[in-house]
Amino acid sequence: MGDYALTTSKLCKYYGQNQILENVTMSVPSKSIYGLVGENGAGKTTLFRILAGLSKPSSGTFSIMQSVSLQELSEARRRIGFMIEMPALYPDMTVLQNIFVQQIQYNGHKDASKAISVLQIVGLDTQQNKKARHLSLGMKQRLALAIALLNDPEILILDEPINGLDPMGIVEIRELLLSLNQTNGITIVISSHILSELEHIATHYGFLHNGKLLREVSSSSIPQSSDGLEGFYKDMLEGGK
Numbered sequence: 001m002g003d004y005a006l007t008t009s010k011l012c013k014y015y016g017q018n019q020i021l022e023n024v025t026m027s028v029p030s031k032s033i034y035g036l037v038g039e040n041g042a043g044k045t046t047l048f049r050i051l052a053g054l055s056k057p058s059s060g061t062f063s064i065m066q067s068v069s070l071q072e073l074s075e076a077r078r079r080i081g082f083m084i085e086m087p088a089l090y091p092d093m094t095v096l097q098n099i100f101v102q103q104i105q106y107n108g109h110k111d112a113s114k115a116i117s118v119l120q121i122v123g124l125d126t127q128q129n130k131k132a133r134h135l136s137l138g139m140k141q142r143l144a145l146a147i148a149l150l151n152d153p154e155i156l157i158l159d160e161p162i163n164g165l166d167p168m169g170i171v172e173i174r175e176l177l178l179s180l181n182q183t184n185g186i187t188i189v190i191s192s193h194i195l196s197e198l199e200h201i202a203t204h205y206g207f208l209h210n211g212k213l214l215r216e217v218s219s220s221s222i223p224q225s226s227d228g229l230e231g232f233y234k235d236m237l238e239g240g241k
């Protein structure tokens, strides 16, 4: 995969007059868990949407697994599992049927054994016959993650994947992500508001603030003190580091 799974160079995005991303130059090492930290409105989702091909940058370039051309990028994206927005679920279909819909859209056919295996990975196999309308938010999050895993991705891009999960659910997703990274070698890019949670799993961080990537560091640069990542981030925003 090369040294970097994803890179961006001087990426800018405007909506009308508003500059949302400003010269974002980012490098996500292969096989890392890269925590993207940033306040509400910092531009995290916008950046992920560009990588996913859901939005175009106003200027700048990016690469996914060394692919840069439009055609190569669309191939490379097939090797990424995205969880950016909640996938459109059919409320009157079951969990399993919703997985089948995704498989048919993506590959043209359904694959029941693969569907069950991703539901097992995210701990939803016991709920496979439940209608989507009856799922809790946390269960929907797991289903979105299951969908992102359907095509054995080499990279996972996860926007706030633990939003809405209870503490036990958060621990389970954390362990799942660690295992996907360590056992399957999947590079994971993850945004979360819960810095203490990112701290449990991230090997690298990028700090996005007002559309600018202030700094990238490896987790070894974060002090092991009680306010570790939170304190580091606060000091950085205050210009202390």
Ligand SMILES: Nc1ncnc2c1ncn2[C@@H]1O[C@H](COP(=O)(O)OP(=O)(O)OP(=O)(O)O)[C@@H](O)[C@H]1O
Binding pocket: 015, 020, 038, 039, 040, 041, 042, 043, 044, 045, 046, 047
């Ligand atoms: N389609 C759009 N049109 C206009 N402005 C947009 C659009 N999408 C996002 N924005 C604006 O871009 C800015 C960045 O939004 P974005 O969703 O990328 O931030 P974020 O870091 O993901 O925040 P959050 O953590 O709240 O999800 C916000 O000010 C938002 O209002």
